[in-house]
Amino acid sequence: MREIVAATFLSLDGVMQAPGGPDEDPTGGFKLGGWIVNYGDAVSNQAVGDIFAEPFDLLLGRKTYEIFAAHWPFTEDDGAIAEAFNRATKYVASRSGVALDWQNSVSLGDDVVARLTALKREEGPRLLIQGSGDLIQTLLRHDLIDEMQLMIYPLLLGKGKRLFGQGALPAAMSFIDGKVSPTGVMIGRYRRNGEVKPGSFAMAEPSQAEIARRRKWAAEG
Numbered sequence: 001m002r003e004i005v006a007a008t009f010l011s012l013d014g015v016m017q018a019p020g021g022p023d024e025d026p027t028g029g030f031k032l033g034g035w036i037v038n039y040g041d042a043v044s045n046q047a048v049g050d051i052f053a054e055p056f057d058l059l060l061g062r063k064t065y066e067i068f069a070a071h072w073p074f075t076e077d078d079g080a081i082a083e084a085f086n087r088a089t090k091y092v093a094s095r096s097g098v099a100l101d102w103q104n105s106v107s108l109g110d111d112v113v114a115r116l117t118a119l120k121r122e123e124g125p126r127l128l129i130q131g132s133g134d135l136i137q138t139l140l141r142h143d144l145i146d147e148m149q150l151m152i153y154p155l156l157l158g159k160g161k162r163l164f165g166q167g168a169l170p171a172a173m174s175f176i177d178g179k180v181s182p183t184g185v186m187i188g189r190y191r192r193n194g195e196v197k198p199g200s201f202a203m204a205e206p207s208q209a210e211i212a213r214r215r216k217w218a219a220e221g
Helices: 042-051 062-069 079-087 112-121 133-141 208-220
Strands: 004-011 056-061 090-093 105-107 126-130 147-153 173-180 186-192
Touching (some): 004 133, 042 147, 042 173, 042 186, 056 062, 062 090, 112 133
Parallel strands (some): 004 126, 004 147, 056 126
Antiparallel strands (some): 173 186
16 A cells, blocks of 8 residues: 655745745745745754655646756756656646656546545555645545645745645644754654544533532531
């Protein structure tokens, strides 16, 4: 069985749009692209490396695929990540046609949910989501994400595409592990853990036996 893992950079107010650069995704007039750049340190850099340490295939929406395909096959930097990205199978979700020129790229077809449900039943490496906010919304609506690896940065962006939209289903999560980097980046792994179980801090109504006991105590007191 294969698992779907979403590895996502987030602001404190839940924005995931354009973390890596000003031109990455200016959709909706977003002007703060590149907001993670000034928070790099040894701990957060290691956390990024850990995301790619285990075997994976990539699961990408159209916009993220086009950004990656224009960069990773040609870069001479970040050799280990570039090698892993180029080697991995890239499963691409797109409502419109996209040129799949990057090596090992495969379209998920018209029914993304059905295709991914089938892929999860197969043997193979985990399916790692990078960016791809619209795709994540679809997967959250259908409860297809098994693990979330979040790096939460100490800043507010105010507007932009958010990780958890209106379509996210209620779900309990287990905290697997985490740490905080020297620049204040909160790094955590969370796994799906059943349904939300509501409770209450309100005082329970006393039973009839308890009411009788209190009355007797008051009368004797």
